[in-house]
Amino acid sequence: MLEKCRDTISPTTARRLTIMRQRLAGCRAPANSEGIMDVMRDIRYLQLDPMTIVAPSHTLVLWSRLGPYDVSHLEKLLWKERRLFEDWAQATSIVLTEDYSIFETLKRGFASGNSSWAQKIRKWMKQNRSFSTYVLKELSHRGPLRSNKIEDRASVGWSSSGWTSGRNVDMMLSFLKAQGKIMVAGRVGNQKLWDTTEHFLPDSVRREQLSEHEMVQRSAQISLRALGVARAEHIRRHYIRGCYHELDKVLAELEAEERVLRVEICGGKESWRGSWYVHADDLPLLHLLEAGEWEPRTTLLSPFDNMISDRVRTEQMFNFSFRFEVYAPKSKRKFGCYVMPILRGDHFIGRVDPVMDRKSGRLIIKAIHAEPNAPESEKSVQAVVNAIEELGVFLGAKEVVYNSRMPEAWRRMLH
Known part of the structure; x- marks a missing residue:
């Protein structure tokens, strides 16, 4: 029997537990296929986003944890070994x-219920x-086939007020995927290759019939372990976001079985409101952190990084307000277009x-912003330089170019 967690932990310990569970501190996993799988078993998903202002977000999330690695390892895990696949979790x-x-169970409920959306899909199908x-x-x-290799044989076209209206092949593929009948089996650029689930899914996959x-x-335990420490609403917004039916009841059951434990988080002038949970499997790590074992790192995070995907939780835990400004008019951006937070140890410092200018092979740093009370020591600034x-190196840049917009105290080290 694991020793029970004591009732109270400090905010510093809570932050460090979250960072450790997100694989952003401590020893790095090896920068190869097994290292990627090691990280994935902790963080559990990589959100996909098509923007390549720096690099695709999912590749940056792994870089933040592994350091420079060969993206072909990830491609091999996806399309050859098929130990990873694309589906809807936090997002695509x-x-x-x-x-x-887990995802097969979610698909059983697709387009069920009496909502107008569900009824529309059922009728169209x-x-x-x-x-x-x-x-x-x-x-x-x-x-596997691209969507443009499939004829549009719809008897009734898909209608909507948005961009999907009349895109019958795309909508059919989307709904068949949501039903679990087909999967993304590869990509050519941003174009998906489609195949049946029976063809693509490895025979070795254990397909349990979960209620x-x-x-x-x-899923709640997966989410909690990835988060390190969390309230019920944080779990709801993580991993299979919005699909935790009767989560409060489930957490009560897990607590009764001592698989999760409730803690209060307070210390010094900080006291975090509400009921917070940790997973019993993380008690050994929690005890090590409380004993002072802590190997911090400095890195940059993708705007879509798992660590900061819940903006409300990030602000509450780290006093760091982050908003993605790429869609804001340039004149209204406070920090920039594709801004990457700087995590140093257990604080966001800037x-x-x-x-990435791929034509010239230069990584251009348009601006660097320091948070209030960010450290100004040579060691801290050098750690930021090293991360940049x-x-x-990861992007294959021939040169890193720093523009003049940066904290005055950091300027000497950043040039």
């Missing part, structure tokens, strides 16, 4: 194939039954506004 994401049963049969046969016989309650129990230079 890369997730573990060993978690397939019924009207286009022959179309769905044709798509599945095409993929079964000729897959919804079992799925929520498993933000970097980078862009390491990003340049």
Whole structure:
């Protein structure tokens, strides 16, 4: 039996537990396929985003944890070994194939219920039954295929007020994926290759028939372990966001079984409101942190990094307000376009506004912003320089160019 967690932990310990569980402190995993899998089993998903202002976000999330690595290792895990696959988690994401049963359970409830959206999908799929049969046969016989290799044989077109109206092939593929019948089996650039689930999913995958309650129990523990320490609302917004049916009941059950433990977080002038949980499996790590074992790092985070995906939680725990400004008019941006927070140890100390100029091979640092009370020591600034230079190595930049917009106290070290 694991020793029970004491009732109170300090805010510093809570922050450090979160950072450790996110693999942003301590020894790095090796920068290879097994290292990627090691990290993925802790953080559990990589959010996909098409922007390449610096690099695709999912590659940056791994870089923050592994350091420079060969992205081909990730591609191999996805499309050859198939130990990872694309599905909807926090958003469209890369997730573990060993978690397939969780996502299969979620798919059983697709387009169910009486909402107008669910009824619209069910009606359209019924009207286009022959179309769905044709798509599945095409993929079964000729897959994997791009969407433009599939004929539009819809009997009734998909109608909406947005950009999806009339995109019948894309909508059919999307709904068949949501039903679990097909999967993304590869990519050519940003174009998806589609195949049937039976073709793509490895035979070795354990396809458990989970009840919804079992799925929520498993997912809630995955979410809590990835977060380190969390309130119920943080768990709800993480991993399978919004799909934790009866989460309060599930947490009560897990607490009764001593698989999760409730803690208060306070110390010094800080006291965090509400009920916070830690997972029993993280008690040994928690005890090490309380004993003073802590190996901090300095790195930059993607705007879509798992660590900061819940902006409210990030602000509460770290007193760091982060907003993604890429869609804001340039005149209204406070910090820049694709801003990457600087995490040093257990504090966010600033933000970097980078862009990778692939034509010239230069990583351009358009601006660096220090947080109030950010350290000004040579050691701290050098750690930021090292993180930026390491990003340049990962991106294959020939040169890192610093523009003049930066904290005055940091300027000497950053030039």
